[in-house]
Amino acid sequence: MSEKAFKISVPESEIALLRQKLELTRLPDELDEVGWQYGAPLADVKRLVQRWKTGFDWRKSEEELNKLPHFTRDINIENFGALNVHYIHKKSVVAGAIPLLFVHGCGQPPTPSVLRVRSTNVLSGPGSFLEVLKILPLLVSSSPDHPSFHVVTFSLPGFGFSEAPKIPGFAIPQYAEVGHKLMLALGYNEYVVQGGDWGSRISYQQNTTYAHKHVKAWHTNAPLTQGPPKLLSHPRLYLTHLITPYTEREKAGFARMDWFNRVHGGYFAEQSTQPQTIGYSLADSPVGLLAWIYEKLVAWTDEYAWTDDEVLQWISIYWFSRPGPAASLRIYYEATKNMDMKDLPPTTVPMGISLFPQELMQVPKVWARALGNIVFVAEHDSGGHFAAHEKPVELVGDLRKMFGKGGPAFGVVPGKNGYASL
Numbered sequence: 483m484s485e486k487a488f489k490i491s492v493p494e495s496e497i498a499l500l501r502q503k504l505e506l507t508r509l510p511d512e513l514d515e516v517g518w519q520y521g522a523p524l525a526d527v528k529r530l531v532q533r534w535k536t537g538f539d540w541r542k543s544e545e546e547l548n549k550l551p552h553f554t555r556d557i558n559i560e561n562f563g564a565l566n567v568h569y570i571h572k573k574s575v576v577a578g579a580i581p582l583l584f585v586h587g588c589g590q591p592p593t594p595s596v597l598r599v600r601s602t603n604v605l606s607g608p609g610s611f612l613e614v615l616k617i618l619p620l621l622v623s624s625s626p627d628h629p630s631f632h633v634v635t636f637s638l639p640g641f642g643f644s645e646a647p648k649i650p651g652f653a654i655p656q657y658a659e660v661g662h663k664l665m666l667a668l669g670y671n672e673y674v675v676q677g678g679d680w681g682s683r684i685s686y687q688q689n690t691t692y693a694h695k696h697v698k699a700w701h702t703n704a705p706l707t708q709g710p711p712k713l714l715s716h717p718r719l720y721l722t723h724l725i726t727p728y729t730e731r732e733k734a735g736f737a738r739m740d741w742f743n744r745v746h747g748g749y750f751a752e753q754s755t756q757p758q759t760i761g762y763s764l765a766d767s768p769v770g771l772l773a774w775i776y777e778k779l780v781a782w783t784d785e786y787a788w789t790d791d792e793v794l795q796w797i798s799i800y801w802f803s804r805p806g807p808a809a810s811l812r813i814y815y816e817a818t819k820n821m822d823m824k825d826l827p828p829t830t831v832p833m834g835i836s837l838f839p840q841e842l843m844q845v846p847k848v849w850a851r852a853l854g855n856i857v858f859v860a861e862h863d864s865g866g867h868f869a870a871h872e873k874p875v876e877l878v879g880d881l882r883k884m885f886g887k888g889g890p891a892f893g894v895v896p897g898k899n900g901y902a903s904l
Contacts, residue, residue: 485667488552488568490544490643492802497540500768500801504535507769522777530776530790531769538794540802550618554643557663559656567660568643568804569636570611571668574622576630580885580900581670582621583661583688584635584870586613587679588813608775609679609868610642610799611635616874621881628882629900636664638680640812646805647812653820657813658687662696672696672895676881678703678869680813686826686853693831698894701834701858701881703869704841705850715828716852723848731861735844742842746781749774753814761808764800771807772797784840784866829854832891834884836877838865857890858883 509531512524551571556564573579587609614635621631637644638657647656661684665673675697677685682704689697711719728736752760763770775797779788800807833856837844847859860880865873885891885900893899 566645574630579630581673582631585677585681620878640809646809653816675700699832711852754818757811764807782867834858840866
């Protein structure tokens with residue numbers, strides 16, 4: 483369980499192999515004037531491939547990322563043995579800062595068709611520890627006017643620079659166990675959690691499994707439900723759902739879910755049933771991986787202006803990942819096979835939600851309230867699926883309001899208020 487400092491250092495041979503594969507790229511044809519209708523446009527992919535070959539500087543990216551405090555340690559998971567896990571641990575200068583575990587999203591997760599039933603399980607997005615980069619300096623900043631946080635984020639097993647599980651069955655409870663045991667190993671016996679995408683589903687598991695004694699509160703930008711409130715479990719919310727018309731924003735949210743399931747839901751059928759098959763393409767073809775991820779980065783944000791180097795950095799984390807890109811697909815198969823998408827019991831610790839209008843899976847607030855003890859709700863006028871990257875100021879602002887003085891979760895971690903002075 484001992485901690486080891488970690489430095490990102492991709493072997494030169496791997497960089498040379500990437501360039502060689504890019505040189506040998508064979509691109510498909512494209513119909514005229516179809517834009518994004520058929521997927522990632524050929525012109526965009528050509529431009530990105532050229533930049534990846536001759537302009538993008540991975541060593542510069544490594545240098546910037548290595549300014550952060552990276553570590554690894556072995557974490558023993560019940561029935562799965564020890565996994566070597568990569569994580570970032572950035573402490574605030576405020577002694578009483580609030581310990582916060584940030585759980586990133588993943589490769590691309592599942593959603594049942596809203597054409598059949600208006601419900602949602604988990605979201606999707608090519609995430610990694612990179613999602614924390616913009617919010618990290620804001621979260622740890624010291625001020626008498628807002629709370630500060632000690633921040634921990636880890637590469638989920640099978641992603642980034644964490645080791646991948648070696649045997650089948652590693653599903654949502656195990657990812658949650660990794661995050662929880664990491665916090666305990668770092669000395670944070672009591673902490674709060676934030677997550678979106680798969681991170682929301684993992685966070686949900688953590689705060690139902692480790693609630694009160696360890697997890698004191700949680701926040702998500704992706705409140706995931708299985709549908710409207712049920713009569714037997716939530717009679718008051720059920721009646722409210724029946725008699726209260728949906729707002730225009732909520733109707734737009736249903737339309738967004740409908741579009742996502744019709745146009746962007748195909749990845750789930752493959753990844754949740756035969757992940758190994760698509761894994762060959764992503765592991766062997768950097769351009770295949772690029773197109774697969776680029777499509778989602780662009781389509782799932784709220785007109786976020788991705789730079790080419792941003793895109794290539796996100797994709798390079800998958801290409802240079804410790805286990806390779808194929809390992810990141812298995813969470814879909816395992817979560818579905820092991821029934822991790824079913825309802826969990828409502829959470830009882832304080833819960834906060836931030837709602838961004840271009841998130842992929844959106845539910846009415848009355849549905850979300852069935853998730854548990856919701857004490858904080860914030861609605862934003864813009865922002866999409868990658869909230870921590872697209873809207874870092876807004877997301878951190880919500881956390882400060884939730885955990886700050888006068889907020890509904892102020893002082894929820896005993897002895898930790900996060901303020902430089904009171």
